[in-house]
Amino acid sequence: MNLIFLGPPGSGKGTMATAVEKALGIPQISTGDMLRRHMREGTPLGIAAKSYVDKGELVPDDIVIGMVKERLHQPDCRNGYILDGFPRTVAQAEALGAIADIDTVVNFELSDEIIMRRLADRRVCPHGHGTFSAAGLGSEEVCPQCGAVLVHRHDDKEDTVRNRLNVYHTQTEPLIAYYLKSGKFLSIAMEGTVEDNRRTLMQALENAAKE
Ligand code: AMP
Numbered sequence: 698m699n700l701i702f703l704g705p706p707g708s709g710k711g712t713m714a715t716a717v718e719k720a721l722g723i724p725q726i727s728t729g730d731m732l733r734r735h736m737r738e739g740t741p742l743g744i745a746a747k748s749y750v751d752k753g754e755l756v757p758d759d760i761v762i763g764m765v766k767e768r769l770h771q772p773d774c775r776n777g778y779i780l781d782g783f784p785r786t787v788a789q790a791e792a793l794g795a796i797a798d799i800d801t802v803v804n805f806e807l808s809d810e811i812i813m814r815r816l817a818d819r820r821v822c823p824h825g826h827g828t829f830s831a832a833g834l835g836s837e838e839v840c841p842q843c844g845a846v847l848v849h850r851h852d853d854k855e856d857t858v859r860n861r862l863n864v865y866h867t868q869t870e871p872l873i874a875y876y877l878k879s880g881k882f883l884s885i886a887m888e889g890t891v892e893d894n895r896r897t898l899m900q901a902l903e904n905a906a907k908e
Pocket residue numbers: 706707728729730732749750751753754755756757761781782783784785789852861
């Protein structure tokens with residue numbers, strides 16, 4: 698099953714992609730995570746991407762498209778994958794359409810107001826063990842899995858989030874109309890708990906697979 702997870706930053710698509718990866722055994726391909734890894738490792742791609750990511754702007758299409766094409770050729774993608782945060786522009790969707798057959802596009806819906814609150818509270822493990830709510834952690838902001846001090850992503854700070862939401866509304870939201878036409882599109886409201894959202898999503902994917 699080849700899936701696209703679409704939605705504004707902070708809508709929970711990464712958390713849902715991790716859950717679906719576990720449930721269906723297909724890899725989560727997060728372009729944000731891939732870019733951050735390149736930036737950490739100081740690769741030429743990471744160096745080229747950094748100024749965009751830091752400002753909350755989109756990294757140029759050719760860089761991201763090349764990175765995703767290479768990833769989709771890996772053997773673990775043979776039985777399917779979950780694209781988390783890609784495509785984010787119509788040009789990316791067109792490039793993807795030329796190389797992949799997508800089964801379902803899931804659009805995650807959440808208001809800007811809730812997103813602003815969630816991202817102010819979001820902490821991440823620097824070793825990739827997931828995303829946590831600062832409010833749920835108390836004073837010890839450490840990863841429950843590895844003990845590392847959790848970080849508030851630089852681009853989760855208020856001004857950058859505002860810019861990311863702007864970028865989402867102008868450049869990524871048009872993808873809803875783009876994929877609505879395909880008939881493979883479904884929307885999930887993300888106001889509930891992680892567990893409620895996960896259940897709704899799994900049910901919707903099961904129904905979509907039967908069609
Ligand atoms: P994310 O972790 O998905 O919120 O992505 C973090 C940042 O990485 C974004 O704000 C962009 O700067 C960059 N990024 C991630 N995915 C893409 C994409 N598909 N196209 C362009 N830039 C991206």
